Amino acid sequence: MADVAEIADVSMITVSRALRTPERVAPETRLRVEAAMAQVGYVPDLVAASLASRRSRVVAVVVPTIGSSIFSDTIEGMSDLLHGRGYQLIIGAGSYDKEGSESVITTLLGRRPDGLILTGSRHAKRARRMIEDARIPVVEMWELPPKPIDSAVGFSNRAAVRAIAAGLVEAGYRNVAFIGPSEGDARATQRRQGYADAMVRNGRTPIFIETPRPPSQMEHGAAAVARAAREHPEIDAACFTSDVLAIGALFQCQRLGWKVPGRFAIAGFGDFEIAAAATPALTTVSVPRYKIGEEAARLILGRIDGEIPAGQAVDLGFEVIWREST
Amino acid sequence: MADVAEIADVSMITVSRALRTPERVAPETRLRVEAAMAQVGYVPDLVAASLASRRSRVVAVVVPTIGSSIFSDTIEGMSDLLHGRGYQLIIGAGSYDKEGSESVITTLLGRRPDGLILTGSRHAKRARRMIEDARIPVVEMWELPPKPIDSAVGFSNRAAVRAIAAGLVEAGYRNVAFIGPSEGDARATQRRQGYADAMVRNGRTPIFIETPRPPSQMEHGAAAVARAAREHPEIDAACFTSDVLAIGALFQCQRLGWKVPGRFAIAGFGDFEIAAAATPALTTVSVPRYKIGEEAARLILGRIDGEIPAGQAVDLGFEVIWREST
DNA sequence: GCCGGCGGGACACCGCTATTC
DNA sequence: CGAATAGCGGTGTCCCGCCGG
Structure with a gap:
């Protein structure tokens, strides 16, 4: 970033702003900065940015398994929406039994995600404490829990x-x-x-x-x-x-x-x-596999940005489709 | 970490060492530190650790799509092996056309992964330059490219x-x-x-x-x-x-x-x-969908640790299975 | 009393951004 | 709109003090 700043003849702070809040930089300056970035092939360090800004632009998600197409469709829905908004996904595969097992949650939370999406609503006690301590928005999906931690999206x-x-x-x-x-x-x-x-x-x-x-x-x-x-x-x-x-x-x-x-x-x-x-x-x-992912992503972003209050539970419903086998 | 250090009556650096190189800390001290960590529910900040150590323990992977079970099986293979070794996966969905499209690669590399796993071997020119500039091990999978960037695993x-x-x-x-x-x-x-x-x-x-x-x-x-x-x-x-x-x-x-x-x-x-x-x-x-993921993970870890030289290409082969439909 | 090895500590800094001006 | 200062939460590096031989 220092190199870019020097080439563009501005300070590092200006380079940072050209990236994060381009509308607050004079167009001409911005062009100089962008040219300099392209010239040196600058790839901003999101790790450092996360540390400094306390926002990682990462959402963590826990699913029972990635392999089965149930959840890979849901993940695709989340991923499609999240990437468009500049977020990245980190995925933890909890076993089917102890949904959201402890070690998975710990490593995930260690990356300081801005939000957490969980499958189901049965969490180990210690896991639940860690989740609460993390003080980040949470979405539970694929069920409508009687007593959600924060938000939820699913169907009955x-x-x-x-x-x-x-x-x-x-x-x-x-x-x-x-x-x-x-x-x-x-x-x-x-x-x-x-x-x-x-x-x-x-x-x-x-x-x-x-x-x-x-x-x-x-x-x-x-x-x-x-x-x-x-x-x-x-x-x-x-x-x-x-x-x-x-x-x-x-x-x-x-x-x-x-x-x-x-x-x-x-x-x-x-x-x-x-x-x-x-x-x-x-x-x-x-059942709306893909849509659950999308909606979970929408909810978590809304919660992160403070636009959606806690406690929302979205019932996406289901539809019985009668075909030839019955 | 400061809290943990105070409770255990050691310095922060010792807490850090108890986590990363426990064998270099006296057993008795280590137990005190571990007790203190449990007491306050300390979850180490991997973002800060990545920045300071220049090792993120993250592997980035680019697949054409997450939804299809071809690649979700492969991802599961990678994930299973990587999680066991303390690594996390970040996934980018490149479109099918321009495999590993530029913006996906940029965001992924911005997280400073220790290694990069790509599907296929046809990469846009600019993407290829960024990959080389990142100076991290690369594995191309699902094909055996004539001229691999680094390592490869797949079949013909x-x-x-x-x-x-x-x-x-x-x-x-x-x-x-x-x-x-x-x-x-x-x-x-x-x-x-x-x-x-x-x-x-x-x-x-x-x-x-x-x-x-x-x-x-x-x-x-x-x-x-x-x-x-x-x-x-x-x-x-x-x-x-x-x-x-x-x-x-x-x-x-x-x-x-x-x-x-x-x-x-x-x-x-x-x-x-x-x-x-x-x-x-x-x-x-x-075709060995899961095994390709495992092997890609094994290769990338070996390259990261310097135990495997560059240029390895692993042919996992295939098997024609004659059943009733022919 | 000197040496080597080991446990533990101090300092600077990783690359970037919030804040203030 | 742009600049200066001060960290974010850890870890590399170097160092010291202590121990037994």
């Missing part, structure tokens, strides 16, 4: 599955099962409750078939159908916690020669690309 | 498709087409060349069916098959540049009532989860 996983399960009953299916993991993911648990709600309301007995803990794989879905065939031949429809499981189940039905629907109706969750593309196309719950 | 996209296309010819298919985007992705272009290689060697005329530019979607694959049915009814097999296209095509064949294989054999690329799960299971090229 429970209501979503309640709706699709109720729809299955109304459509005349007699024995509707629920297929998904029983632990390891708070949102999957909420979905299970939604299913139970619908069964109880209709005076049915819930039938649960468990799959291994997340991340769910197609073969888990296939295996679950195989088990259903042996142990619960009366089942004629099922709600899955994920399209991934549902698609695995669909292929398994093809292998068994089961008609979908007819012998076995399938309802997924997520509305991934494959749901619409499959034959038969998959009935599922469409 | 061209050889991979050459192999699967040749296999199709050997298997007796008379009119093997290539279906994929014609531009927008250097690796897709290399795959196209591999197909052309195989056709030329066998004295066949290449048949290309183009799909929209990446990221590829299932419906692009479905549309391509629909077009093939009209314009090239002689085609009895096709190589796709991606399993995503191939699966879309598979579903389209089911809709058309085409037997797969028989009327239309399908070969994908990537060996995604769905390839093995589909009915019929998909013949495809298995």
Whole structure:
């Protein structure tokens, strides 16, 4: 920066301002500075800038896993919006169990992010204390927590599955099962409750078939159908916690020669690309994966800039999409 | 840190050492310091540490897109290894066209990463200059560039498709087409060349069916098959540049009532989860998505620590997996 | 009493920006 | 609009004091 200043024949402070508040520098001066920056190939040191200004222009996000497309879509939404506003993302992969595990949070907070986005609302006690001590805006996403730390964006996983399960009953299916993991993911648990709600309301007995803990794989879905065939031949429809499981189940039905629907109706969750593309196309719950990311980013920026008060909870809703598989 | 030092009755420098080089601090002192850190909930400021030490323990990575599972698997591989070694990842999403576009690189380098991982080897001229000026280790991945900037890890996209296309010819298919985007992705272009290689060697005329530019979607694959049915009814097999296209095509064949294989054999690329799960299971090229990330991380750390010399190029290879769809 | 090694301390400075003028 | 001063929160470097041999 000193080099740039000398070439442009101004002081370092002016170079700094040409970068951060260009409207406060005379146009002619600014041009000289910009030319000098281009000449020496100056790349401003954001680390030093962060330290001096106490603003890092970094947002930290914790997700259960980066690999699965659920969260990579959400991250893309955040990233698209954040980059446009000059922010960068640092990502921590918490395990599915102890959401936002402690060490992940510590390292993330060590980078002094201006805001923190968390998946879910079940945080370890010590983690929660560190988060509060950090005194930065927080957004919890993918659920609507009863008592949010700060802001939240998501939808009701429970209501979503309640709706699709109720729809299955109304459509005349007699024995509707629920297929998904029983632990390891708070949102999957909420979905299970939604299913139970619908069964109880209709005076049915819930039938649960468990799959291994997340991340769910197609073969888990296939295996679950195989088990259903042996142990619960009366089942004629099922709600899955994920399209991934549902698609695995669909292929398994093809292998068994089961008609979908007819012998076995399938309802997924997520509305991934494959749901619409499959034959038969998959009935599922469409959830705003990308939009959750965008909205989380919008919220966190608003909180950082003080334009949005704490305590906002945004319900982005869901939509049950009836297709051919039910 | 000053607080911690006072409580532990040592100087700040000792606190710093207890964190960074604990073996150089007397065990008893170290315990006092650690207790003090726990007591006040001290979270070290990595920004200040980076500035002072000129080591950020950050690795920057540029990928065409975060959303697609190709790269999110790779990122997961990098992330898993890097976090274990105390490094953090910052991700930039370059557009597919101008890989590693300039502004992305600038912001990333502004964070003063200790290393840089790039997808592909086609970089804009100005970007390349900035990368060289940064004087940090670089790893290019997902290809084996003829003239790498520093290190590289990947496999030959061209050889991979050459192999699967040749296999199709050997298997007796008379009119093997290539279906994929014609531009927008250097690796897709290399795959196209591999197909052309195989056709030329066998004295066949290449048949290309183009799909929209990446990221590829299932419906692009479905549309391509629909077009093939009209314009090239002689085609009895096709190589796709991606399993995503191939699966879309598979579903389209089911809709058309085409037997797969028989009327239309399908070969994908990537060996995604769905390839093995589909009915019929998909013949495809298995590529080490996760391992590329791991290896890129291993290389970059080795280069940072000076344990690995510049110029290493690691070929992770590929494997053609023959399943039921061909 | 001198030497080498180890634990711990002081000072300057990393590159940039808030503040005041 | 531009300049000077004073840090932001740590760590490299050099140094000292202490110990046993």
